[in-house]
Amino acid sequence: MSLVDRLRRGLRRTTDQLFGRLDTLTSERRRSLDSGGGPEATASIDTLEALEEILIEADLGVVATNRLIDAARGHVDGRDLLASVKGELCRLLDFRPMPSGSVPCPKVVLVVGVNGTGKTTTVGRLARLAIQEGQRPVICAADTFRAAAVEQLRVWAQHVDAEFVSARAGADPAAVVFDAITCGKARQCDIVLVDTAGRLHTQVNLMGELDKIRRVAGRAISGAPHETLLVLDATVGQNGLHQARKFLESSGVTGIVLTKLDGTAKGGIVAAITADLGLPIRYIGVGEQLDDLLPFSATDYVDALFRSSW
Amino acid sequence: MFGSLTERLKSVFDSVRRETRLTPESVELALREIRMALLEADVNFKVVRAFIDRVRDRAVEKAVLESLTPTQQVIAIVRDELRGLLGEGTGGLPVGSDRPQVVLLLGLQGAGKTTTTVKLARWLQGQGRHPLVVSTDVRRPAAIEQLSVLAGDVGVRVHDPDTRSDVVGRAESAVTLARSTGFDVVLVDTAGRLHIDEGLMDELERLKESLFASDLLYVADAMTGQDAIRSAGEFNRRLGVTGIVLTKMDGDARGGAALSVASVVGVPIAFVGEGERAEDLQPFYPDRLVSRMLGMGDVLSLVEKAEQVVSRDEASRLERKLRGNDFTLQDMRDQLMTVKRLGPLDRLVDLIPGMGQMASGLPDNFDPRAVIQTLAIIDSMTKGERLQYKLINGSRRRRIALGSGTTVQDVNRLLKQFVEMRRLLRSVGAASGQKKKRRARGHMRHGLGFPMG
Ligand SMILES: Nc1nc2c(ncn2[C@@H]2O[C@H](COP(=O)(O)OP(=O)(O)O)[C@@H](O)[C@H]2O)c(=O)[nH]1
Ligand SMILES: Nc1nc2c(ncn2[C@@H]2O[C@H](COP(=O)(O)OP(=O)(O)O)[C@@H](O)[C@H]2O)c(=O)[nH]1
Numbered sequence: 001m002s003l004v005d006r007l008r009r010g011l012r013r014t015t016d017q018l019f020g021r022l023d024t025l026t027s028e029r030r031r032s033l034d035s036g037g038g039p040e041a042t043a044s045i046d047t048l049e050a051l052e053e054i055l056i057e058a059d060l061g062v063v064a065t066n067r068l069i070d071a072a073r074g075h076v077d078g079r080d081l082l083a084s085v086k087g088e089l090c091r092l093l094d095f096r097p098m099p100s101g102s103v104p105c106p107k108v109v110l111v112v113g114v115n116g117t118g119k120t121t122t123v124g125r126l127a128r129l130a131i132q133e134g135q136r137p138v139i140c141a142a143d144t145f146r147a148a149a150v151e152q153l154r155v156w157a158q159h160v161d162a163e164f165v166s167a168r169a170g171a172d173p174a175a176v177v178f179d180a181i182t183c184g185k186a187r188q189c190d191i192v193l194v195d196t197a198g199r200l201h202t203q204v205n206l207m208g209e210l211d212k213i214r215r216v217a218g219r220a221i222s223g224a225p226h227e228t229l230l231v232l233d234a235t236v237g238q239n240g241l242h243q244a245r246k247f248l249e250s251s252g253v254t255g256i257v258l259t260k261l262d263g264t265a266k267g268g269i270v271a272a273i274t275a276d277l278g279l280p281i282r283y284i285g286v287g288e289q290l291d292d293l294l295p296f297s298a299t300d301y302v303d304a305l306f307r308s309s310w
Numbered sequence: 311m312f313g314s315l316t317e318r319l320k321s322v323f324d325s326v327r328r329e330t331r332l333t334p335e336s337v338e339l340a341l342r343e344i345r346m347a348l349l350e351a352d353v354n355f356k357v358v359r360a361f362i363d364r365v366r367d368r369a370v371e372k373a374v375l376e377s378l379t380p381t382q383q384v385i386a387i388v389r390d391e392l393r394g395l396l397g398e399g400t401g402g403l404p405v406g407s408d409r410p411q412v413v414l415l416l417g418l419q420g421a422g423k424t425t426t427t428v429k430l431a432r433w434l435q436g437q438g439r440h441p442l443v444v445s446t447d448v449r450r451p452a453a454i455e456q457l458s459v460l461a462g463d464v465g466v467r468v469h470d471p472d473t474r475s476d477v478v479g480r481a482e483s484a485v486t487l488a489r490s491t492g493f494d495v496v497l498v499d500t501a502g503r504l505h506i507d508e509g510l511m512d513e514l515e516r517l518k519e520s521l522f523a524s525d526l527l528y529v530a531d532a533m534t535g536q537d538a539i540r541s542a543g544e545f546n547r548r549l550g551v552t553g554i555v556l557t558k559m560d561g562d563a564r565g566g567a568a569l570s571v572a573s574v575v576g577v578p579i580a581f582v583g584e585g586e587r588a589e590d591l592q593p594f595y596p597d598r599l600v601s602r603m604l605g606m607g608d609v610l611s612l613v614e615k616a617e618q619v620v621s622r623d624e625a626s627r628l629e630r631k632l633r634g635n636d637f638t639l640q641d642m643r644d645q646l647m648t649v650k651r652l653g654p655l656d657r658l659v660d661l662i663p664g665m666g667q668m669a670s671g672l673p674d675n676f677d678p679r680a681v682i683q684t685l686a687i688i689d690s691m692t693k694g695e696r697l698q699y700k701l702i703n704g705s706r707r708r709r710i711a712l713g714s715g716t717t718v719q720d721v722n723r724l725l726k727q728f729v730e731m732r733r734l735l736r737s738v739g740a741a742s743g744q745k746k747k748r749r750a751r752g753h754m755r756h757g758l759g760f761p762m763g
């Protein structure tokens with residue numbers, strides 16, 4: 001299955017809903033234009049309102065929605081309207097991560113986020129991706145807090161056959177990270193993937209713990225963590241923006257992983273996040289299995305959201 | 311941060327306050343802010359639309375438009391309507407008629423089902439019940455271990471049969487065990503699933519039927535956005551959810567999604583999760599969620615307090631007086647007493663009839679000691695003097711100053727303020743032409759009827 005097909009499969013529900021609505025929206029519009037009755041301006045306002053509803057219900061938020069609608073305003077023809085919104089969304093989301101100069105060895109990737117978003121699963125999947133690219137990953141179980149979090153990750157590590165470094169429950173997560181990086185260096189691994197405990201962005205002491213992890217990692221290998229991925233659940237609403245802002249401020253997030261796009265939620269808050277914080281979306285999750293993680297592509301994402309049949 | 315709903319409303323009304331009366335236009339302005347705040351709090355788009363229409367209908371009523379306390383009135387309407395969305399259900403888990411009472415915990419992946427299962431068991435123990443917990447999550451790696459560890463840590467009995475793949479079998483054996491050993495509640499943790507996953511939704515139906523489960527708690531993440539009503543709605547349609555548990559409320563999510571779910575899906579919120587530990591579970595209190603939505607719990611309770619302290623009759627009597635010619639020193643005293651009973655002043659100007667209109671002249675350092683002094687002066691007057699200020703001549707002023715431990719200058723100043731206030735209130739009360747209003751506003755900014763520090 002091609003990447004786009006898999007993405008589409010994941011987003012099928014979403015798009016079905018969207019098409020349905022955009023289709024009705026245009027046909028209604030056409031009818032009102034055909035009948036020659038209503039002035040075009042009225043139809044256009046109806047259309048914009050329907051569009052507003054779609055975008056807000058996709059969790060883009062009022063600000064990002066208004067921005068898109070402003071960009072789209074003025075287009076009379078339905079086709080142009082959609083193209084304009086799509087173009088604007090793509091422009092917002094299309095972010096190429098800066099190519100890092102020299103590749104550190106091992107490269108340290110920290111995976112962070114609030115509780116239950118899919119961090120542990122994402123770490124397992126990133127290890128699978130690394131192996132597929134011919135790299136040797138170390139998986140580091142630095143969630144020493146949540147019950148059986150280590151066991152959960154151990155299962156994924158065994159599935160993908162990656163090095164696994166863990167400690168007993170309640171141990172200092174920074175110490176586990178240090179051990180994992182040391183192990184990665186000794187065994188000449190390419191990448192160390194660090195799973196962390198879920199924490200709400202409002203918990204000052206837990207955010208401080210992340211800071212300590214980062215400092216200790218930097219001591220183990222210079223420049224670490226080289227990447228910090230914030231895992232966001234696609235069902236999240238406007239709170240996602242606060243999460244991103246706080247995690248960016250206190251733990252230098254470099255990219256977003258948007259999970260659970262296989263449901264009916266659309267994760268539209270990422271548009272606000274990219275617009276406001278300039279964070280790129282790196283991967284999307286479209287299921288619970290190991291291969292349900294895909295690199296993010298703005299055009300595929302937006303295409304799949306607005307797959308045009310009109 | 312979210313602009314709090316109350317703060318937004320206050321800033322709208324601050325800007326219209328100079329108008330002395332609310333107009334339909336300023337109501338629209340306020341409605342725009344309400345809409346924005348609700349959407350930012352993740353209340354569903356459709357719910358917001360209906361909500362705004364209802365608030366508009368009530369806010370443009372003559373009584374509200376003409377009220378001297380528009381902020382209070384509109385906040386009260388919003389609060390009322392928010393409260394209305396939550397329905398009449400009460401929090402907690404009622405004791406069922408079945409022995410054991412079988413409770414299923416359902417929801418999307420990562421919502422907090424496993425944690426909630428143990429929290430709920432602890433809560434039930436606190437109610438003198440004897441819960442047994444069992445995991446049927448055979449999908450997520452180490453999910454069964456997770457429940458065992460969590461339960462073990464806090465002394466909750468967990469049933470973990472050898473069958474590690476038979477979902478229904480695991481739960482049935484727990485119910486059998488409970489029956490024979492005297493546990494009166496069985497809490498069944500389930501694997502997270504999407505509402506559109508036919509196979510897994512079927513599995514839940516089978517589970518429910520074979521266990522004769524009486525309680526189906528839908529566990530929802532408080533940070534959920536617009537999708538909340540879709541997923542909760544579908545779980546409810548397929549299975550008949552009996553209550554919602556709202557998790558992760560210890561963060562800064564407003565919980566608007568929960569509000570939408572409660573109103574659209576029509577299922578009451580039973581519990582709120584406020585942390586990761588077993589004791590972080592509270593039965594749901596609707597008023598707390600409403601305060602959270604409004605964003606300023608203390609303002610909400612101030613509204614309530616103001617409603618208690620200034621009874622409806624008293625308020626309308628005061629309003630009548632303020633508008634008429636018969637505002638006396640006694641009325642001024644009553645009003646100041648109210649202010650004193652209510653506490654911090656800056657919060658209150660909108661809550662007391664007449665105060666809002668004059669507040670544009672209130673300095674930030676409004677001194678409570680000045681209020682006390684003013685009260686002392688008025689208290690040293692005779693009843694007649696309070697009702698007829700013109701009686702207060704030079705010798706009476708000296709007596710009053712002596713009696714209140716103040717100086718004649720203080721008494722003079724108070725009387726001047728009173729006269730000015732009376733004049734002002736008359737012009738506000740009778741305000742019709744723009745000119746008049748503008749003149750009154752100019753005066754308000756300088757000389758105010760109330761004592762200032
Ligand atoms: N449907 C779906 N479920 C996911 C996805 N990613 C993770 N999950 C599930 O979400 C739940 C929480 O994931 P986990 O990795 O333990 O989250 P963590 O608490 O952030 O580490 C688990 O049940 C995962 O199977 C996804 O992309 N789609
Ligand atoms: N902060 C906070 N975290 C919670 C709360 N309830 C659950 N969690 C966390 O959310 C994550 C997912 O919880 P879990 O019970 O495994 O979810 P499940 O996949 O639905 O069973 C875990 O990290 C829990 O510790 C809560 O009320 N507050």
Ligand SMILES: [Mg+2]
Pocket residue numbers: 119120121143146149195196197198
């Ligand atoms: Mg985890």
Ligand SMILES: [Mg+2]
Pocket residue numbers: 423424425447453499500501502
């Ligand atoms: Mg679970």
